[in-house]
Amino acid sequence: MDSYNHTICMKLKLDEEDNKAVRTLCSICYEKQKIYLKLELDLKKSQRKENKKDEALLEFLYYENKTLVGYLGVCNFGGNSVQISGMVHPDFRRKGIFRKLYLIAKEEWQRTSKAEVLALCDHTSTSGIEFINSIGGEYVSSEYKMCLTKKALECKIKQSHGNVSIIKLRLATSEDAAEIEKQTSIYFGKPLNEIDDKEDVENSFIQQGDNFISYMALLKEVIIGKVHISIINKEGFIYGFGVLPVFRGKGYGRIVLLATLDILKEKGADNIFLEVESQNKNAIGLYESCGFEEVSVMDYYVIT
Missing domain, CATH: 3.40.630.30 (Gcn5-related N-acetyltransferase (GNAT))
Structure with a gap:
């Protein structure tokens, strides 16, 4: 035996x-x-x-x-x-x-x-x-993982160049940490953290090579949104993307997304992924219109 x-x-x-x-x-x-x-x-x-x-x-x-x-x-x-x-x-x-x-x-x-x-x-x-x-897990929500199709990666990137003057993406700095925290709370319903160590929070938003990069979206120097990206083994990921409510419904979200795709392409991403809650129909519609397709569904259960 x-x-x-x-x-x-x-x-x-x-x-x-x-x-x-x-x-x-x-x-x-x-x-x-x-x-x-x-x-x-x-x-x-x-x-x-x-x-x-x-x-x-x-x-x-x-x-x-x-x-x-x-x-x-x-x-x-x-x-x-x-x-x-x-x-x-x-x-x-x-x-x-x-x-x-x-x-x-x-x-x-x-x-x-x-x-x-x-x-x-x-x-x-x-x-x-x-x-x-x-x-004893209880179902709470589902999340779609979406991937940009190869055809869309080549086609949509070209469309973003005509809108560069409308929206600008700039690298986030430690001074943007509080604004990023606030926007994350707005977009994803997460409470603002009680910050015990300001330096740790600020450092978490400083560029870490291509592993994690934060950008602020600006309209005439006014911050209207944010987005985070990473590139690992030529796979690009988009995180925490959003536009502030007062600026929605004007097409700015699409411009920010296309500009983000442009950056990922320039940095050598061969595939680009993002995740979105299944109930967020507006975001899903935007992503699908820009060439993203669902590749998997992840269910979330709270453990009681």
């Missing part, structure tokens, strides 16, 4: 070997079932603050005979909620692996935080939904 070595590792961050193993496991799960996962590995790496000593452990890995077969990650980018997501190798399911990881992670986040916990699951993942139901 074979002897098995089961190991569970808990870490604040993934090293290069762990990162490679998690990505390999993610690829296996996708190949087997075409299940999308929102692990935020690159975003966590770029935004994690190294100077906090009391952070909760964020990465939970289950190894069998030195092979990674289970993973659960906790994402906490500020605000009043944390997100959990993960996976188990298709050949090792129905063995309680993910439940073990979940219980360990739950003990850790309860020890360090009272934030609301949201579990993320691909809309088509039967096993994932079954597990979330088994731990």
